[in-house]
Amino acid sequence: MIQFDGAAVQAEHPATRQILAPLDLFLGEKRISIIGANGSGKSTLLKLINSLVLPTSGRVSVNGLDTARRGSAVRRSVGFMFTDPLSQLVMPTGREDVELSLRRRHRHRGERRAAAEKVLERFGLAHLADQSVYDLSGGERQLLALAVVLACDPVVLVADEPTTLLDLRNEARVRSLFRSLDQQVIFTTHSLEFAREAERTLVVDSGRIVFDGAPADAVAAYRELSLHGAAAEGRR
Amino acid sequence: MRGHASLLGAYVERTSVLHAAPLWAKFIPVAVLSVLVLTLWSPWVTLGALGLVILAYLAGARLTVRELVRPLARMWPLILILGAFQWFNAGPLTAFIVVGNIVVCVLAALLVTLTTESQRLLDGLVLLAHPLKRFGADPERFGLTVALMLRSIPYLVGAAEDSRDAARARGLERSPRALILPVFIGAVAYAQQTGEALAARGLADPEHDDDGALPGDAPDAFRG
Amino acid sequence: MQQTNPAPHPTPAGTPARARTSWNATDLSLIAVFAAVVAASAILPAIPVGQVGVPITLQTLAIMVTGIVLGPWRAGAALSLYVAVALAGLPIFSQFRGGIGVLFGPSAGYIIAFPIAAFAVGFLARIVFRRFDRFRFLALFAACTATSLLITHPFGIVGMMINAKLDLAAAVAADVVFLPGDILKNLAAAAIGLSVVKAFPRLQSRPARRS
Numbered sequence: 001m002i003q004f005d006g007a008a009v010q011a012e013h014p015a016t017r018q019i020l021a022p023l024d025l026f027l028g029e030k031r032i033s034i035i036g037a038n039g040s041g042k043s044t045l046l047k048l049i050n051s052l053v054l055p056t057s058g059r060v061s062v063n064g065l066d067t068a069r070r071g072s073a074v075r076r077s078v079g080f081m082f083t084d085p086l087s088q089l090v091m092p093t094g095r096e097d098v099e100l101s102l103r104r105r106h107r108h109r110g111e112r113r114a115a116a117e118k119v120l121e122r123f124g125l126a127h128l129a130d131q132s133v134y135d136l137s138g139g140e141r142q143l144l145a146l147a148v149v150l151a152c153d154p155v156v157l158v159a160d161e162p163t164t165l166l167d168l169r170n171e172a173r174v175r176s177l178f179r180s181l182d183q184q185v186i187f188t189t190h191s192l193e194f195a196r197e198a199e200r201t202l203v204v205d206s207g208r209i210v211f212d213g214a215p216a217d218a219v220a221a222y223r224e225l226s227l228h229g230a231a232a233e234g235r236r
Numbered sequence: 237m238r239g240h241a242s243l244l245g246a247y248v249e250r251t252s253v254l255h256a257a258p259l260w261a262k263f264i265p266v267a268v269l270s271v272l273v274l275t276l277w278s279p280w281v282t283l284g285a286l287g288l289v290i291l292a293y294l295a296g297a298r299l300t301v302r303e304l305v306r307p308l309a310r311m312w313p314l315i316l317i318l319g320a321f322q323w324f325n326a327g328p329l330t331a332f333i334v335v336g337n338i339v340v341c342v343l344a345a346l347l348v349t350l351t352t353e354s355q356r357l358l359d360g361l362v363l364l365a366h367p368l369k370r371f372g373a374d375p376e377r378f379g380l381t382v383a384l385m386l387r388s389i390p391y392l393v394g395a396a397e398d399s400r401d402a403a404r405a406r407g408l409e410r411s412p413r414a415l416i417l418p419v420f421i422g423a424v425a426y427a428q429q430t431g432e433a434l435a436a437r438g439l440a441d442p443e444h445d446d447d448g449a450l451p452g453d454a455p456d457a458f459r460g
Numbered sequence: 461m462q463q464t465n466p467a468p469h470p471t472p473a474g475t476p477a478r479a480r481t482s483w484n485a486t487d488l489s490l491i492a493v494f495a496a497v498v499a500a501s502a503i504l505p506a507i508p509v510g511q512v513g514v515p516i517t518l519q520t521l522a523i524m525v526t527g528i529v530l531g532p533w534r535a536g537a538a539l540s541l542y543v544a545v546a547l548a549g550l551p552i553f554s555q556f557r558g559g560i561g562v563l564f565g566p567s568a569g570y571i572i573a574f575p576i577a578a579f580a581v582g583f584l585a586r587i588v589f590r591r592f593d594r595f596r597f598l599a600l601f602a603a604c605t606a607t608s609l610l611i612t613h614p615f616g617i618v619g620m621m622i623n624a625k626l627d628l629a630a631a632v633a634a635d636v637v638f639l640p641g642d643i644l645k646n647l648a649a650a651a652i653g654l655s656v657v658k659a660f661p662r663l664q665s666r667p668a669r670r671s
Contacts, residue, residue: 075441079437080436082436087433090433090437092387092390100439103380267560274564314565325627334624334625337564338565341561341563341565349549349559354549361544361545385495388492389499392496393500413648416521423496423497424656424659428486428660431485431490434488440485440489441485
C-alpha cells in the first residue's frame with residue numbers, strides 16, 4: 001500500500017531541473033513493474049518508496065507511514081535491492097552480511113547465527129556462507145543480496161533492475177524466486193519479458209509517468225515511445 | 237581480497253591458559269603492570285616485570301622464543317638509539333629503565349593481541365561503549381562502524397595497489413597526485429555507496445529515532 | 461582504563477548529543493572508510509615520490525585530507541575510531557603495531573594528537589571553504605601546517621619527553637627531523653583535499669544526502 005501525493009523531486013544542483021514531476025499514485029497490486037529509458041527517473045521513483053530519496057514537495061507514504069517523518073520505520077518494512085549486489089553487500093562474507101541484517105531482531109549472538117543459517121539455507125547459499133562475496137559469481141551474489149534483504153521479512157520488496165547484470169540462466173532463477181515471494185514487489189527492469197510478469201506496469205519517461213496500466217499495453221506504449229525517440233534523435 | 241589475511245594475522249592460534257582466558261582478565265593485568273613499572277620507576281621492578289612478561293609469553297601463552305623476539309626485532313633501532321642516548325645523558329641505570337619499560341609495556345600489550353582473536357578484541361571494544369549508553373552512546377552503531385572500517389581496509393589497500401599500477405601504466409609513477417588522489421576519490425565514492433546500502437537496509441538508524449523528527453534536522457555543525 | 465583507552469568517547473556513538481543523533485548512514489560510512497584510509501596509509505609500504513624517489517609514508521597526509529574532506533566532527537570521529545581500534549590491539553599503526561602498549565612508547569604523543577589534528581584541520585578547512593573563493597590551496601596548506609606546528613608536533617614532543625624521558629631539547633631535535641617531510645605532505649594534502657572536495661562538492665558543506 002504505497003501512496004504518492006503530489007510527490008516531486010527537484011535536482012539539487014542545477015536548481016531548475018526536475019528529476020520527477022509531481023506524482024499522484026496509489027500502488028496496491030502485488031506485482032508492479034516499471035520500465036523506461038536510462039535516466040528517466042525510474043530509480044528515483046523506487047528510492048522514494050524506501051525513503052532513500054525524500055520528495056522535495058508532496059509526500060510519499062507506505063502503509064500510512066510518511067517516508068519523510070518515519071524514515072527508519074519505512075525502511076524496516078520496505079526492502080530495497082540494488083542492481084549491483086556489491087552495492088548491497090556490506091560485510092566480507094555472506095554469513096556476516098545476513099547476520100548484520102538480523103542484528104535488530106536477534107540480540108543474542110547464538111540466535112542470530114542460527115537464524116542466519118536458516119536464511120542462507122532457504123536461498124540455497126549455505127555452502128557459500130563463508131566465502132568472500134568477491135569470490136562469488138554474479139548470480140550467487142544477486143541471490144545473496146536478495147537473501148540479505150528478505151532476511152528481515154519486509155512487507156514490500158523494491159528492486160532496481162535486479163536482473164540487468166545477470167546471464168540468462170541466473171535471470172530465470174531470480175525471476176522464479178520473485179514469483180514465489182509473498183511480499184508486494186515493485187521492480188524496474190529493461191527486460192520487457194520480465195516486465196510482463198507483473199499485474200500492472202508503469203512507463204516512465206523524462207521524470208513523468210506516461211503510461212500506467214496492463215503490462216502488455218505498457219510494453220507496446222514503451223516500444224512506440226522508444227522508436228519515436230530514436231527517430232527524433234536520428235533526424236537531428 | 238588482498239591484504240585481508242595479513243592484516244588480521246596478529247593472532248597466533250594455540251591452546252593455552254592465556255588463549256582461553258577472557259579478554260578482561262588479560263587486559264586489566266597488562267594495564268596494571270604498565271602503570272606500575274612507569275610509576276615505581278625502579279630497575280628492580282622493570283627487571284621483575286620483564287621476567288614476568290617473558291614467563292607469560294613462554295608458559296602462559298605457550299608461545300615460542302621466536303614469537304617473543306619477533307616484535308622486538310621491529311623495535312631494535314629505537315631501543316638502540318634511545319638506550320645509547322640515555323646512557324650518555326643519564327647513565328646506564330636510567331637507560332635500562334627507560335628502554336626496559338618500553339619493552340615491557342609493548343610486549344605485554346602485544347600479548348593480548350597475540351592470544352585473542354580480532355573479533356573478540358573488537359567485541360571487547362564495543363563492550364566498552366556500553367557504560368557510556370546513558371551519555372547517549374549507541375554501542376550497536378559503534379560496532380557497525382568498527383565492522384565497516386575493518387571491511388574497508390583490504391578494499392582500500394587493493395585500490396591503492398591498483399592505482400599504483402594504473403599510474404605506472406601511464407608513466408606517472410612519481411606523481412603523488414596520480415598515485416594518491418584516485419584512492420581518496422575512490423574512498424569517498426565507496427563510502428557513499430556503502431552508506432546508501434546501509435540506509436536502504438535500515439541498518440544505520442539510531443535505535444529510537446521515530447520521534448517525529450525530520451531526517452533533515454542536521455546539526456548546525458554540518459550545515460554549509 | 462579510561463586513561464589508557466580514549467576509545468569509546470569520541471567515536472560515532474559518543475560525541476556530543478546533537479552531532480551524533482543526526483549522523484546518517486552515509487556519515488557513519490564516511491567515518492568508517494576514512495578511518496580505514498588512515499589505517500591503510502599506515503600499513504602500506506612507503507611510496508617513492510619525486511625525482512630522487514624519497515620513500516614516504518602517507519599517514520599524516522591521510523589525516524590532513526580526512527580533515528579537509530570530512531570537516532571537524534566526522535574527521536575527529538574517524539581518527540578516534542582508528543586510534544581506538546588500533547589501541548584495542550589491531551596491528552594498524554605504522555610498522556604493524558597495535559595495542560595499548562603503543563601509548564607507553566615514544567610515539568604516543570603523535571597518536572593522541574591524530575584525532576585532535578583531524579578535528580583542527582577540519583575546523584580550519586571549513587572556514588577556508590566558507591570565506592575564501594580564491595587562494596584556497598594556499599589557505600588549506602596554511603591550515604594543515606598550522607595544525608602540524610601547533611598540535612601534532614608539540615604533542616609528539618611532549619610524548620617523547622614523558623615516555624622516552626628525553627629533555628625538551630632532545631625531544632625537539634628528534635621531532636624536527638619529521639618537519640620537512642610533513643611540510644611536503646601538507647602541500648600534497650591541500651592539493652588532494654581540494655580535488656576531492658571539487659569531485660564531491662556536497663561533502664564539505666554539509667552531510668551527504670540525508671537518508
